[in-house]
Amino acid sequence: MTDSPKCPKCENQDFEMAVVEPGNWRFKVMFVQCTKCKTVVGTMDYFNLSTLIHELNEKISNIETSLQEIEYEIGRLKKGTSA
Numbered sequence: 001m002t003d004s005p006k007c008p009k010c011e012n013q014d015f016e017m018a019v020v021e022p023g024n025w026r027f028k029v030m031f032v033q034c035t036k037c038k039t040v041v042g043t044m045d046y047f048n049l050s051t052l053i054h055e056l057n058e059k060i061s062n063i064e065t066s067l068q069e070i071e072y073e074i075g076r077l078k079k080g081t082s083a
């Protein structure tokens with residue numbers, strides 16, 4: 001049991017996530033807090049960064065595919081006009 005994370009204040013081993021939008025911040029933040037005394041033991045980005053990066057990656061590769069198609073079409077059109 002010594003390896004289980006526990007609250008530094010009350011030694012409770014149950015934690016919960018709380019979404020907070022601090023006044024001046026543009027982004028929401030997730031706090032990991034003790035379910036008993038609400039002591040914050042950690043923070044996380046509201047958005048899952050790895051998911052976000054994965055989604056961006058897919059969008060970029062879609063754009064790259066579209067660009068290649070456009071380049072192909074332009075090349076085809078150029079050939080068409082010169083012929």
Ligand SMILES: [Zn+2]
Nearest residue numbers: 007010034037
């Ligand atoms: Zn606690």
